[in-house]
Amino acid sequence: MDFFQNVIDILTKYHSYLLEGLGYTMLIALVGTILGLVIGLLMGIVKTIPASKNAFLRFLQKIINFIIACYVEIFRGTPMMVQSMVIFWGYAFMNNGTTLPLIPAGIFIVSINTGAYMTEIVRGGIISVDKGQFEGAYSVGMTHWQTMIHVIIPQVMRNILPSISNEFVINIKDTSVLNVIGVMELYYMANKIQMMTWDIFETYLIVCVMYFIMTFSVTRILRLCEKKLAGSDSYTICGSQSDPDAEIHVKKEEKVFR
């Protein structure tokens, strides 16, 4: 049948294109998600600093919070495809036609876009941590920053991991819009292949399967991470009354809704 022959032809002839596109898609999505998370964590922490007693600092906090709010609203409220055109050609416009290198430009666009969503995800994660955790840390003399690093963020990370993997999956798919500025990710490569072969359906079907394999393996891997982060459900009792060197392993059955 033609269909299978075409698929096999595309795979044998153009597999290097497909793999290159897949590689760039994964690279941009992965780095973009990680950088976006870093942006989100920083902004989320800054946004939740308790209001200062000093009037000047309080004023400064208000300005910074306003800037963060603008950033979040603008990048959440406009399509990433349009953002990439504005940023890419905006840069060229202001630099006499010199354009940004494509892959870094792609990573930059995905990062700041993800950062806007992550800021809100992290903020939600921080305010969902019990107030007592903050008070426990403050009461022994930890600063806001120390409290965040040692006590709050580890708990936030565990709580927001499902949202992070969600963002990652979205990014794998949404890197496809970067083809408008010519980033050689998977969709761009598919476009190139179909122009050479005219097997439009077969080409995009292959790419479709490739996207699904990427997103599906990422969700599975991150699900495993979630379980790891939830911590071991067993612990060891070191020493008993009769034998100080005894180690008793206690496995606790916990009913967790997943």
Add this chain to the structure above:
Amino acid sequence: MMESVITLKSLKKSFADREILKGIDLEIKKNEVISVIGSSGSGKSTMLRCINLLEDVTSGDITFYGKSVIGGDIDINEYRSKIVMVFQQFNLFNNMTVLDNCVRPQTVVLKRSKEEAKEIAIKYLKKVGMAEYINARPAQLSGGMKQRVAIARALSMNPEVILFDEPTSALDPEMVGEVLDVMRELASEGLTMIVVTHEMAFARDVSDRVIFIDDGVICEQGDPKEFFASPKTERAKAFLSRFLQ
């Protein structure tokens, strides 16, 4: 006369336009065990939270060895590390094991080495009878166990004072005893303690001084035996009679 560790000078605290503390004057001497009693809503927990600066003080001052805490003579976090608090809801760090709960505050705040902090933590976990559970996480422990770990965490900071905010109020009755036993031992060793409590027997038998707070002011204070046997003010009498019924 022992030197005073913490002094409260006409301490006031309002939430919105509601005044909770209406001017508290109190001097806490070294090695003193003070029980703070009073009906709920009287402001006793608020007073304790003001001492740890978990609540902003509206007016008045807190001094620590003569240095003004509100005036900024001493760094807030340094001060807090010396007057640590034990909470009604334990507030153990959920992301850490029992051992880490006692080690991390020492390494982060006091900059102790890991080895030293671990040694100190284990010493105090032994004292509260929780050394066997160093690998467990807070979620795996009962309320009484959590509170004993919280006390070990507080002790690991080698503080000048420990503030106890109703430490047994969230516990099942059969677990109250184990926590009070630990606190009794600490009191007998000369630790300076301020205990907000509803455990009248503890207040009477263990503390050096009882403070009765009513409606945001210290209504009556004195020797626990005398106070419980013959309270002087009408409000204290009414409070105690309600409790003894």
